[in-house]
Every structure is written in C-alpha cells, then in structure tokens.
Amino acid sequence: MYLSKMTEPQVDVEKRAPSRRERVREATLAEIKGIARNHLVAHGRAGVSLRAVAREMGMTAPGLYRYVSGIDALLVLVTADLFDELADAVAAADASVAPEDTDLRILTSLRAFRGWALRHPVEFAAMFGPHGHPTPGTDLTPALEAARRFGATFFVLFDRLLAEGRFALPDSGLITPELSRELQAFADTCGFSAPHIPVEAVMVLSTCWVRLYGVVCMEVFGHLDFVMRDMEPLFESELQNLLTDLGVRYQPPENTASDTIDTSE
Amino acid sequence: MYLSKMTEPQVDVEKRAPSRRERVREATLAEIKGIARNHLVAHGRAGVSLRAVAREMGMTAPGLYRYVSGIDALLVLVTADLFDELADAVAAADASVAPEDTDLRILTSLRAFRGWALRHPVEFAAMFGPHGHPTPGTDLTPALEAARRFGATFFVLFDRLLAEGRFALPDSGLITPELSRELQAFADTCGFSAPHIPVEAVMVLSTCWVRLYGVVCMEVFGHLDFVMRDMEPLFESELQNLLTDLGVRYQPPENTASDTIDTSE
C-alpha cells in the first residue's frame, strides 16, 4: 500500500459525551442541510433560500443564523455532504464486485461516478460546476475536505493499478520541470504522495481524471442535449479509451438501460 | 470543402430601412446587454439584476421589460453575444497565422479558446457551465444558435484536417449502431454532415471536443486551484496528446507567460 493514511476520522479531539444539547443541535443542523438539499434539487441552486428552509421547518430565517453563518455557508455545507454521499455511492459500487478483480472495480467505480452524476445533475453542478463569485468571506474548507475524501476513493484504486504495474509510465521527457513541480504539489496536497509514486504516475492520474471529468460534465450539464440525446455510447467509448491507456480490461455494460449499482436512496 | 453552407447571415427576411425606431431600439438593447455583461463579470451571474442595469442607464426596471422578457431571457441574450465574441476571438487567432499551415492554425485556435476562457472565466461559466433550472418558459434559442455558430469555427478546421487525411479513422467496429445514430444526429444538427464525412470522423471530433472541454473547464472552474496553481503544463500536455491523435504537429508555446493572440478588447 503506497498511500499515506487518509481514512482515519478519529484523529480529532476526543468527542466524549455529545451532551444532549450538542446532539439536538447536530440534528437540527442536519435537518437544515437536508431541507436545503431538497430545495436545491427541486428549484436549482438559486432556489435555495434561508427563509424557505426556515418556513418548511417551522422556524424563521434569522433563527437559522444560530446554525449557519449565511446562505453561502449553508450551500458549502450541503456541497460537503454531497461529496461524502457521492464517495459513498462510488465506494458501495466498488464493494459490490470481487475485491481482487481490479479491472472490474475500476470500471464499476467510474460508471458509478457517471451514474450518480446523471441521477443527481443539480447536485453535481453544485459540486463540480463553476464556483460563481463566492462572497469573499465564505469558508470553503468543509467542501474542500469532503472533496479530498472523495478523491481518495479513486486514489486507492489507482494506487492498486500502479502497484500491479498495469500501464507504462509516459516518457519522462514529456514532463517539463515545471509540470513536474505542479504534479508533485498535487500529489502532496492530496496525500497521494509516497516514496514509490513517480510524478509520471500522477501525470497519468491527472490526465485520466480530467478526461473523465470532461465527458461527465459535458453530459450532465447538457451541452450536447440539442445535438445528441443519449451520451452513454460516447461515454463508454471514452471510458474504453481511458482504460486501455491504463492497461485495464474493458467490458461493455450489462444492463442496456440505467446501470451502476447504488444502494443509497 | 465538405461543409454545408453555414456562414450566410442574409438568408433572413429582407432587412431594408432599419427605420430609425428600430435602430434606436437596437441600440438601447445593445446597451442593456453591455451593462448586464459588465455586471456579470464584476459581480458574477447572481449579481446581474434588472434594477441595477436600469439604474445604471437612467431607467427604471419595468422599462426594461419593453426590451427583454425577464432576467433569464436577458442572461440568455448576453450568453449569445459571448458565444459570438468567443468565436470572433478564435477566428482572429486563426487568421493570424498562415492559412495553409493547418497544423499551426489548429494549435493556435485551441490555445485561443483556452486563453479566452481564462481571461473571461465568469463569461465562460455562463456559456459552458451548468444551465441551472432555466425557468421553463425561457427561450434558449439565441444562445443555442450562437453556440452553433461558434462550433462552426472549429468544424471548418476539422474539416480541413479530414480532407488532408491527417489521422486514421478509428476502427468502425468500435462504433455501435446506436452510437452511429447519435453521431449522425450530431452531425446533422450542426450542419457538419456531408456525403464524404464518415461517422468515424464525427466520433473523433466529438472525443476531441470533450477532451478539450474537460481540461479547460477543470482549469477555468478552478477545481484544482487548491492543488495545482498553474495548469498550463497540463493543458499543453493534453493538447499534445490530442493533436498527436489527430496527426497534427505539436509545438510548444512561444511566450512563456500569457499567450494566444486576441485582438478584441
């Protein structure tokens, strides 16, 4: 295992005795985020309003300020939850196949990513779309940390792939010194750096991620809606290219219609 | 030239005598869109308000309803203008190199696309980002048509590439019948269909566009900001891969700093 430890939540301060008060507080905060999320999917990002959320839970808007520092902060918290949810969905799909079949695990995970995105387009947009002008004061760390946790989901698979020596590393001559520096920074920030992970591998990972991101974004944002009704063939084609470059065995999806296991909701 | 005619604006009804009244009307509409665009770049998409626009031009908000059917429609119009502007920028860059040097033209155009996107991130988000819940009644056709015009900018280059037989068409066995149908629909809608353009070529075009879209979106939306400061090396690397697949000669950018010619603004 090359990865530096990333999946340890209990490094925090001791959390003994949630102290009834904290418990109910946590509960209402969860309710707030839940309702906000419903409004998000129902009326879009702009349709989330503190007043509406408060109304729906029998409160008034100013009361919410005891839990959230503003509408922007609320959306950040919701986004963070979404990242966790997406990570869970991918992990669940990953866990649904034989653990030693790396090829199938990769394939399944990537399809699960797309599947979740298609089933939750508005949420996906909030997570991976442009971050409008984020009101300078807003604290983005919750979403960023959740995004990193999500990234880790793929990192461990990629790490496995790397350990199995599936793909040839690209010619290091193609990697300029500055690119190498950027890649190193990327790996460090994500906890994906380890003595035995060369920058060439990080390069491959970045490229693959960007390609996956591109095809899913294109599909979910609907920028080819007016031109192509079903983008699954194109996705599968791109997926095949991707996996081939990674030395992973591709196989067409089984279910012709909607695919990708998802236990949640 | 394989392309069906796409660049003829005068197919419309005869537009003799703009009739003073129509002229001033067009002028104020242009002013409205201009101010809205300024507010867009200054305060983000959510920062565009009819009242603010009206105020800035010495009017009241309801007056704008003589020109625009609502805030959403206004944003659609602005987006349409942006597509035209982007198309012009790319075309200008394309025209700045020797017309017969197809390789350099492609390279220059693609870099111009990224360059414009980086210089106009908010606008790019409005054009290529998620279309939030677009208020069912809104008419998107202006933006869609402008987007098609923009697409044509790249189509003619790709067409040239195809005519020169630069790249090997992918194995037609990889293209399932349904994918073929989708690709055909894509080509038809875009006016990119012609007797001598095989679906395999459309496939290549789509794939390339998705990859370009992915890397530029990733960069402009800033999803790797916290992890990678300068994404130019990654872009150039992906560009190199892309062009290699297309049989186009790659060469590193000349100016180390900001690049891509842009005569506008």
Place this chain on the structure above:
DNA sequence: GCTGTTTGCTAACGGTGTTCACTAAAGCGT
C-alpha cells in the same frame, strides 16, 4: 433557585423580479 448561555422570535432595512395602470412621446396615415 439563581445565573449565564443558547435558542429563536419580531421588527426592520435594503435589495430583488414582476405586474399593472398610466402618461407622454414618437410615428404614421390622411
């Protein structure tokens, strides 16, 4: 039971999109 903290409320300010009724002006036909 008293005290300090937490929670939620009301009131208020300034901002928004949008509709409606209305005036004033510009254009046009004769």
Place this chain on the structure above:
DNA sequence: ACGCTTTAGTGAACACCGTTAGCAAACAGC
C-alpha cells in the same frame, strides 16, 4: 397639420430575498 395608433417609460404595488439588532423564553450548571 391634424388625429389616431403604437411605443417607451414611470410609479406604485406585491411578494419574495439576505441580513442585522434587540429581546424573550428555554435550558445548563452550580
């Protein structure tokens, strides 16, 4: 040049929104 029609633009109003300030009730710990 007159009158009529179309258009441009206004003001008031309604229903929302985010956010702040001040205040009352509920709660926790001593």
